[in-house]
Amino acid sequence: MISYTSPDLSLHPPRSPRARLGGFVHLPRLLDKARAAANGKLGEYIYPCPLDKRLFQYSGVDPDALLAQVKLGKSDTEMLAWFLSQMKPARTPWEIEAWSHWLETLAPGDADRHQSFAEAIKTLAPGRDDIRTTFDRLELDDYVSFGGKA
Numbered sequence: 325m326i327s328y329t330s331p332d333l334s335l336h337p338p339r340s341p342r343a344r345l346g347g348f349v350h351l352p353r354l355l356d357k358a359r360a361a362a363n364g365k366l367g368e369y370i371y372p373c374p375l376d377k378r379l380f381q382y383s384g385v386d387p388d389a390l391l392a393q394v395k396l397g398k399s400d401t402e403m404l405a406w407f408l409s410q411m412k413p414a415r416t417p418w419e420i421e422a423w424s425h426w427l428e429t430l431a432p433g434d435a436d437r438h439q440s441f442a443e444a445i446k447t448l449a450p451g452r453d454d455i456r457t458t459f460d461r462l463e464l465d466d467y468v469s470f471g472g473k474a
Contacts, residue, residue, distance in 0.1 A: 449474030
């Protein structure tokens with residue numbers, strides 16, 4: 325059984341990067357990884373990874389401070405309240421929505437990242453032509469890594 329209060333990311337992936345909390349995409353996934361890191365059960369995942377760092381940069385929240393709060397056993401609702409209280413500058417709901425849409429549609433970036441992205445698709449699902457965004461690739465990687473057939 326999956327435990328979201330103490331996830332073991334060697335047994336299952338974190339939540340989808342598309343899952344939202346307080347309007348933020350990726351925040352539930354980040355919390356899963358932080359909880360796993362706090363319990364030494366991060367598996368192959370990285371906290372904070374480059375995508376996590378984009379959320380931390382946008383919000384002004386410190387990754388170590390978030391990890392300390394997670395270690396207190398706070399729920400998603402409690403973590404969201406804390407996260408919003410730490411944001412510098414504070415953001416309006418429409419700013420959060422616009423940023424979340426941007427992150428959700430983020431493409432690989434420069435030529436080197438595009439090459440790495442293409443190589444990952446060739447390895448994970450060579451017949452697929454619908455993997456275009458970073459979120460698409462993350463979900464594909466999670467699925468295949470835990471036994472899914474792409």
